[in-house]
Amino acid sequence: MKKADTEAREQAITLLNEAGLRPTRQRVVLAQVLFSNGDRHVTAEQLHGEAEADGAAISLATVYNTLHQFKGAGLLREVVVDSGRAYFDTNTKEHHHFYVEKTGLLEDIAGELISMTSLPKLPENKVVDRVDIVIRLREKA
Amino acid sequence: MKKADTEAREQAITLLNEAGLRPTRQRVVLAQVLFSNGDRHVTAEQLHGEAEADGAAISLATVYNTLHQFKGAGLLREVVVDSGRAYFDTNTKEHHHFYVEKTGLLEDIAGELISMTSLPKLPENKVVDRVDIVIRLREKA
C-alpha cells in the first residue's frame, strides 16, 4: 500500500465524516474512486466496474444506494441527458454540459461561460431549483 | 360521428401522407389524439391510455413504434427531463421547458424568451445539434 493510497483514503474518510455518513468500507472505496481523480461523470454500472477493477467487491445495489446518499449529501449531482441511464457528476458547482448522444461523451461547460439574457415568468407558486443547459452535439458532417 | 371528428381525421391523414407514412388505422388515431389539441407533451403510456379511452385498441408496442416514426418524420421531438421516462413533444419549434419533478409538469418556454450570451468553444470535430434548456422548478417554500 503506497502513501498516496493512504492519503486518498484518509481524504475520503474525512469527506464522509463531514457529510455525516459513516465511513464504511464500501463508501470509502467509492468516495476514493469518485473524488480523487478530478471532476467526472459516471453511471452506476461504470462506477461498479471501477470499484471491482480496484479489487473491491461491492454489490451493484450498494453502488446505487451510495450514489443516492452522496447525492443527498450534496457530494454529487445527477445529470439528465438521456432518458434511460442516469449520470452522476462529481462537479457540484453551477455548470452545464456538452453531450454527444452517439458516443455518450459528457463534458462540462463552466457555469460562467453561459448566461441567459432573461428569465421568462414562472408558473404560479414555483421557484427555480436549477437551470440545466445541455448542448447536444454531433459529428461534424 | 360528428363533422369535427371527420375533419380531424382527414387532417391527420393529410399529415401522414405529407410525412410519407401510410395512414393506417392506428397511426391515424394517434396522429389525431396528438395533433388536434394544440401543443402537448406525452409519454408512450399516456398516449396509449388516451387512444384506449377513445375506443381505439392499439398495442403499446405500436404506440412506441409510432412515436419513433413520428419523431423520425419530424412531427415530434423528444424531451429529456427525467432519466427513466421519455416525453414526446408535439411542438417542434425551437423552445425550452419548465419542469416540476415532483408533479411531472412539463411546460413550454417560447424559444425567443431565452437566449444565451455566448457559446463556449466546442470539442473537436463536432457541431451543435440542439441546445436544450430545462428550468427545474419546485414548490415555493
Next chain:
DNA sequence: AAGAACTTTAGAATGATTCGAAAAATGCAC
C-alpha cells in the same frame, strides 16, 4: 384479385433501477 411491402401485435426479452428481507458491520453503553 394477387403479390409484395409494410405494419401491427402479443409476448418474451432486455436494461436500468428499486425493493425486501436477511446477514453483517458499526457505534455506544455498560
Next chain:
DNA sequence: GTGCATTTTTCGAATCATTCTAAAGTTCTT
C-alpha cells in the same frame, strides 16, 4: 471488551420503461 440497537450491505427477486421477435394482418400497386 461484550452486548445490543441501529445502520448498512447484499442477494435475488421485482418493477418499469422500452425494445425485440416472429407471426398475423393490412395496405398499395398492378
